[in-house]
Every structure is written in C-alpha cells, then in structure tokens.
Amino acid sequence: MSAVQQAPAGERDAPTGGHPERSRLPVLVCVDVEPDGRLLDRSRVQPWVGFEQVADLLEAARSGFAERTGQSATYTWFVRMDPQVAETQGSPTWPATAYAGRFARLRRAGDELGLHTHAYRSTADGGWIVDEVDQAWVEHTVRSAHAAFRESFQSTCRCFRFGDRWINDATLDVVEDLGIGYDVTLEPGRHPVVGPIRLAPTRGPSADFSSVPGLPYRRDPSDFRRPDPDGRSGLLLVPLSTHRYAPLVAAALTACRRIRHPTLRPEPVETLNLALRPALFRHVLARVLARPDVAHVALLVRSEPLAQRLGWIEHNLRILLEYPGLDRMVVTTVPEGMARLGLAGGRRSAPLDGPRVSRPAPPRNRPWSP
Numbered sequence: 001m002s003a004v005q006q007a008p009a010g011e012r013d014a015p016t017g018g019h020p021e022r023s024r025l026p027v028l029v030c031v032d033v034e035p036d037g038r039l040l041d042r043s044r045v046q047p048w049v050g051f052e053q054v055a056d057l058l059e060a061a062r063s064g065f066a067e068r069t070g071q072s073a074t075y076t077w078f079v080r081m082d083p084q085v086a087e088t089q090g091s092p093t094w095p096a097t098a099y100a101g102r103f104a105r106l107r108r109a110g111d112e113l114g115l116h117t118h119a120y121r122s123t124a125d126g127g128w129i130v131d132e133v134d135q136a137w138v139e140h141t142v143r144s145a146h147a148a149f150r151e152s153f154q155s156t157c158r159c160f161r162f163g164d165r166w167i168n169d170a171t172l173d174v175v176e177d178l179g180i181g182y183d184v185t186l187e188p189g190r191h192p193v194v195g196p197i198r199l200a201p202t203r204g205p206s207a208d209f210s211s212v213p214g215l216p217y218r219r220d221p222s223d224f225r226r227p228d229p230d231g232r233s234g235l236l237l238v239p240l241s242t243h244r245y246a247p248l249v250a251a252a253l254t255a256c257r258r259i260r261h262p263t264l265r266p267e268p269v270e271t272l273n274l275a276l277r278p279a280l281f282r283h284v285l286a287r288v289l290a291r292p293d294v295a296h297v298a299l300l301v302r303s304e305p306l307a308q309r310l311g312w313i314e315h316n317l318r319i320l321l322e323y324p325g326l327d328r329m330v331v332t333t334v335p336e337g338m339a340r341l342g343l344a345g346g347r348r349s350a351p352l353d354g355p356r357v358s359r360p361a362p363p364r365n366r367p368w369s370p
C-alpha cells in the first residue's frame, strides 16, 4: 500500500505527472526542542543549551544540504511548552521569548515550528512523574501547550509530537480537534516498554507501535495503529523512519548495550536518530533508503547537551550530506514533504462520524500522588 494510494481521491494534489522535482524523496529532519535533562530543577531558570547547540549544527548544515540537493533545505522544530516547562521556566511561553531571535531566523529560512509535549507532572514530594495514565492530565498538557504556542508565535500549529514514545486514540482526537494536521510521534515496530529505558519515573508503559505502518496514513478512529480506508481523519500520521535489525546484528548490539545497562532489554528496532553512533546511523539510514516502498525519510533529533552526542550529530549530518543519493532527495518540512506525496493534513470539510472528542474535566494541576 503506497502513501498516495492511502490518500482519498478528493484530497490529492494535481497529478504529479512524474515531474522530477515532485518525485524527490522528502527527508524530514524533526527536532525536539526541550530542556536539558528530564527531572528538572525548579529552583532556577536554566537555558536550553542542548537546543542552542543542536540548532547551531543544523543551521550550519543548511547551505550544504541546499548545495547538494539544489533545493532550499528546511527543518521542523517541535517546541516544548507543556506544564513542566511552565513550572521550571516560569511560563509555558518561555522558549518563544528566550529564543525569539533564533525562532524568527528559523522561520525566515522556511522552517516549520510545531509542538512537542511530555506528560511530566509534579509529585507531592517535589519530584516528577510521567503521567500518561490520567487522560485529563494528558489532555491538559496538550491543550495548554497549544494555547501557549498560539499566543507566542501568533500562528497555527500544524505539527505535533508526543514524547516518550507514547500516544493514544483520545490524545490524537484532541490533537485533531485543535486543528493540527500532522502527527510525527509513531515509531513503527516498537513494542511498549517499562523501566529504565523510559529514563524517568512513569505511571505506565510506552505505547504499542509494533504494528503501525511505516508510510503516512490517516488513522482508523477506533485504533490509531490501523489506517482508515476511507481516510476520514484530517490528521495525517507521519511515522518516523525505523529499522528492524537482522537477528545477528540485534544479538551483538544487545550484548554490547547490556554491558553498560545490565537490566536493559533493548528491542531489535532502531529509530533513525541523528544522535545515534555514526556506524549505526549509517547502517539504519542505508536500510531505510533500501526499502522498496520508501516514500519519505523522517529522522529525529532530541536537543541535549551531551558532548559525545553532539559529536555524533555533527558526524551524522556529514554522513547525510555526503550520501550518494542525496541529490535525488529534498530536505524539507513535514507539511511540504507530505505535499510532495500528494497528502495534506488539517481539518476536513466533511464532518466526522459522531462525537469523537472527549471534553476533559477542568485541568488538574494538583500534584499526582498514588
């Protein structure tokens, strides 16, 4: 099933007619713009150094991508503006204010700004817990972040990513209700995990992405993991690029990773992430591109200030810049990349079947306690 086959006839762009510019493979660089660390200190406002450093690297790489592809290169930035940001930085709009000049420059370059949320919640003892079990809390994180985005950037939010490899149907209903057109949360092939891989105390496992398609699709309203053949949803799900390792490679990687993290049960599935070790990045990129049905490449990078990771990101950007087939690709934003596939996200003119968006109880800001 191709991406274009999944687009209902009424929404397709004009026929591409095999135009060479249209047939370029869209490469979507998706950046999570978030604080340094996870269990944040509330006692002082900390700059997001990781974001500054990752943004410097990507901005420096822009002209190289443009030169190689002959097309302007643009990125999609997913900005955290959820309750944890509000609590630690004094306001959910802090990143937009603190980095106003940077975001203005990125937008002038044609980049897309979207939202990234996590469900971090204060605990009664002053700590943090990831609470994706209380749906009213999850919906509050999404709606409050969306309000902060609209207030800060004075523009429509078109792209969204939930954090910690988690999403559910009710939350996607909220995202769609807010008029957001593109969700880039899914990591096909990933099974739910609990424990150390989630990196923070959490009330539940991550989501089950083991059966989600690798190509962009509109979800079945009763289960986001399945495409809806009628394409009724306005929200386009754009999966990140993932790769399942061959059994021998997976076994070797598992053995290596368990030396450092004995309790870890790594999955044989890797998400194409700019912060991977360069040898792995090169391998996963090649496998993703070798897939016969590849329609897009969506790669992720989380802003974090670890020197080793920054070195890997810089190295991996060079791997991408020097990739032999890059001249047949275009580094572009999520909406523009999907438009090249004849797909558009956003509100549908036809009403959806029945009331699907649950209206949550008033936001619950009180700390979570067991």
Ligand SMILES: [Zn+2]
Pocket: 032, 034, 116, 118, 163, 164, 302
């Ligand atoms: Zn995140």
